[in-house]
């Protein structure tokens with residue numbers, strides 16, 4: 001069986017992608033697999049505000065372009081990640097007077113969306129705007145603009161590019177619960193009011209043995225609102241060290257996630273948050289945990305890889 005994950009997903013009308021980051025690109029063993037196995041790429045960091053508008057009105061897409069150019073040369077689609085987020089936000093944004101922040105946010109969105117117009121399939125317009133209890137995260141945008149900032153962000157993105165699909169993206173919204181309920185209600189009200197939203201990104205930073213049982217039902221209820229769903233940052237971490245049993249559990253979990261997407265026609269694709277344990281964000285943020293990706297740190301395929309391929313078949 002020599003089909004790539006991208007090809008297997010394509011046969012099901014989906015993409016299968018990976019995130020990548022600029023410091024990894026000189027690693028030719030890495031880029032060989034990145035360029036061949038996946039049909040979609042997400043820049044892991046360099047489309048974020050800190051890189052793209054490091055000071056007010058000064059835009060820089062050099063690093064992001066490096067990834068988009070590479071993806072295009074490999075025939076891969078690209079998801080834009082992300083326009084409005086409380087992290088990786090340059091400190092000057094915190095100091096913008098409340099009365100100016102809506103304009104600053106719109107200018108940022110307009111400039112970046114326009115810059116990449118025609119080259120991206122999706123934009124994560126707003127990222128991680130809710131707390132676990134379903135309340136709004138008290139970001140600078142929430143505090144200075146108020147509840148309307150999310151709708152305003154989507155309207156600005158649509159005005160800048162009528163074709164790119166506009167996504168709301170968050171973590172811990174894979175299962176049904178207070179946080180996903182809040183996102184669900186937001187999407188429902190956007191649809192009722194004509195606020196442009198095309199999709200919901202479920203990040204899917206999961207834990208081996210703990211895939212939410214309601215994942216498939218949750219994907220379906222969003223699809224039934226008339227939006228697409230994408231699994232945008234999939235990884236499934238475990239407590240280190242790896243064992244055969246943990247690898248087997250993780251493989252089962254990856255297979256289950258892929259199957260949950262495939263049964264809902266509006267689940268359009270899956271992106272792993274990088275593909276090799278060599279470059280995973282997990283160990284630095286969750287000490288003692290890791291091995292979350294389908295390839296190990298030496299680029300050997302793990303049981304998870306084979307479970308993904310089998311599920312896509």
Ligand code: 9MR
Nearest residue numbers: 021044045087088127171203233273281
């Ligand atoms: O993987 C990204 C890591 O390299 C950055 O240091 C980090 C900064 O917050 O962001 C990571 O990506 C995040 C993504 O942009 C949004 N969802 C959570 C991801 C993991 O933290």
